[in-house]
Amino acid sequence: MSAADPIPPCVLIAEGDPWVRDMLSEMLLSVRCDARLQVCADGPQALAALASQPDLIIAARELPGIDGLDLLRNVRAKGRKPVIPFILMSNRSDTASVREAIPLAPTAYLSKPLNMDSLRHRLEALLVHVGEQIACPVQALLPGLTLPRFLEQKRATADGGPLFADVQAALKRALHPHGLDLKVLEADVRNDPQITAVLIAAANSAALHREGSVTGLLQALNKLGSIQSMNLILGLTLKRSARVRDPELARHAEHYWNLSLRTAEFASGLARQLGLDHERCYCAGLLHCLGDLAVLRCLQEWQLAGGALEARDINKSLEDFGAAFGSALRTRWRLPLTLRELIAAIYQLGGGVYSREILAMNLAGQMARLPEGQGVERLAEGKTARLLKVEAGDLARLVKITL
Structure with missing residues (x-):
């Protein structure tokens, strides 16, 4: 060298x-x-x-x-x-x-x-030698490569969604003379789907997988420890396209992030009301749009490599690949089956007997997607709310508290 x-x-x-x-x-x-x-x-x-x-x-x-x-x-x-x-x-x-x-x-x-x-x-x-100049241009797209083909190739290797938390500020606030205050750090990054997913996945890796699965962020932070948690979070900031910069892509990312947060808050509120594991339900709600966010991050990579991107391409890509990216990420990262089942329940109820957590997640998904200005009466009359024995007044109070 x-x-x-x-x-x-x-x-x-x-x-x-x-x-x-x-x-x-x-x-x-x-x-x-x-x-x-x-x-x-x-x-x-x-x-x-x-x-x-x-x-x-x-x-x-x-x-x-x-x-x-x-x-x-x-x-x-x-x-x-x-x-x-x-x-x-x-x-x-x-x-x-x-x-x-x-x-x-x-x-x-x-x-x-x-x-x-x-x-x-x-x-x-x-x-790196003193005075050495290193040029690393963005690799151009292969001739004839279409956007759908590009996304299909990316599905198995996508890095996940973009970051939303201010990582440097969060670490600075959590740092004290004896290390990181993990509770302070958790409070600052708990709304970030990518950080939450990666830390939970890392805490469940073969090297650390003992004494049951980790399904919550604070639980993951405690298992990983201060230094490993900090290293993993900082490592996410080093990745290409860690943040979505294009205004149109950023607008879509903001929509899916807000949808994730609403679902997480409703899921946590219902879980508390029903005496369930509210942290696990919160994480499941937060992670359920990770596939859509991963698609948006890959669309930015396509754009940076010189690919043309119009509004209809964004909508079509999300429609065609959002669910597939999410499933691939959850499987590749080996997220606990419990979390994956709760995430799936947000979209629909499968057959068989439903646990109360499954029902709570399904109802939280319905509440998060409720059109603005529409009341909760129809939700209260639906199958999920009736099985949970949750009444319209309970849902209305939860909406008021959350929003």
């Missing part, structure tokens, strides 16, 4: 946790946007990837198959000159573990959860 070398650096990332892998990739690309990444989920994959002669390796010590220390040992045994920079990350920061790695000369031994500021400084020192 010399300043005169025009070839972008090749970086190997080896990490078992998918959320940490993604966070590391975004961090690295934010430092060196032209880097060629090889991302591996286990030791054998990483060992095979050494054949590509990476310029930098970032690996977890606790890799499945072959651990990161053995990977480092293999790299050093090859005796390559100059020495390949190797950043070793580990959950183990005790003296014995660090001493075991020192003879293999890792460039850095970083304890998890990672200090992202420290990691950024190390990456900048390793990957």
Whole structure:
């Protein structure tokens, strides 16, 4: 990696946790946007990837198959000159573990959860030379690629919806001398569907999945801890199109965000009234439009890549792909089945016996979509309200409190 070398650096990332892998990739690309990444989920994959002669390796010590220390040992045994920079990350920061790695000369031994500021400084020192100019133009669309085909390709890999919370302000308010006040942070970001979904998904990942599923934001924050939560949230801000900038797309995003908030508030209010889990119901309501928001974010990427976009294209794309994007995200992120069932209930009731939570979510969805100025009497006469034994007066009071 010399300043005169025009070839972008090749970086190997080896990490078992998918959320940490993604966070590391975004961090690295934010430092060196032209880097060629090889991302591996286990030791054998990483060992095979050494054949590509990476310029930098970032690996977890606790890799499945072959651990990161053995990977480092293999790299050093090859005796390559100059020495390949190797950043070793580990959950183990005790003296014995660090001493075991020192003879293999890792460039850095970083304890998890990672200090992202420290990691950024190390990456900048390793990957960016003084005075170096790095150009990263937006990749152009392939000739003949249509918008529907573009969205179909994006469905399985979409990053989710845009951010709405002021992340920097939220973290600043929550930060105190002893770390993050997670309750303060939760209060500031609980209305953001993307942050909520990612933190719940990360808390339910294989690395942390124990003692039951996590279905609420504060529960996720407590399971992840201050540093990991902060890293994941900051990682979301690094992603391309993290915020929707186009005015027309932003208008649609605002509509779906407001619909999500209304549904969440009605769901939480009904749950409290009925003695149900109001935090879980709130999260289900908040996340139910994530597919539509993800489509809007992908439409911005299409536009940034040079694709034409008219108002009718936006409406058609939302109609055709909103539900599919939402289903794909919830499945890929492995959101708990309980949450997925509650989200599905917002749209319609399936067959069989309904739980009270399912009914509450369905009624909350009806209330959120009630035309402005229309009373709740017809809702109270409907099947869902009658099964819940919720009367028009109860619904009217809830509407008044929420709106």
